[in-house]
Amino acid sequence: MQTPVKGHIARRATEITPFLAMELMERAKTLELEGREIIYLCLGEPDFPTPEPIVKAAQKAMLAGETRYTHSLGRIELREAIAEHYQKRYKVTVDPEQVIVSSGTSPLMMLLFAALCNPDDEVILTDPGYACYPNFIRFVGAKPRFFTNPAGAGVSATARRRAPVDQRQNQSPADQLAGKPGRVNPLASRTCNTCRTADPAGLG
Ligand SMILES: Cc1ncc(COP(=O)(O)O)c(C=O)c1O
16 A cells, blocks of 8 residues: 655544554454464454345345435435334334434444534543544544543443433533533533433443
């Protein structure tokens, strides 16, 4: 691969730290090509092949010429099916208009932070947490702040649902923690509030 011309890469791109889990997997792949037997424990993905009906449906669709641009939010039939799944499985009513289909979580999380964060906004993340989110946040000019969960506690979907809607959207995370007034992104604030008020008995 040709080395990019120095100075042509945006500074923010050069300041992003590597995603170590991927680096580890790439190293493992290299060792595998060298003949080493590798058990992959570095990424969270199924250890079985994609089920045959999925592979066959993808083949059928491609042979039928379904390889063109779709609606920018994803095919409406798929978005309707996803909304139906949420209704049936989780009893949550989601309008298909609220569903966006993408090729993974990461691109949408990038878009989400880009849509929600202004430069220098602070977003509170749990620590430990998913390693890429701090970089997504930095990439859009905002600042990740870390909230360390007390030992034995966690933040589950149950706790998030139970957490009260934040009453203090005008406080910064630091000020919330210190009990002072300020300003904060509501998403960050809600997460912070969840961490502060989650009932340990309700944590899954
Ligand atoms: C919390 C979380 N967010 C995002 C991702 C990345 O998902 P994707 O590979 O679909 O971009 C992962 C992957 O493990 C994850 O655990």
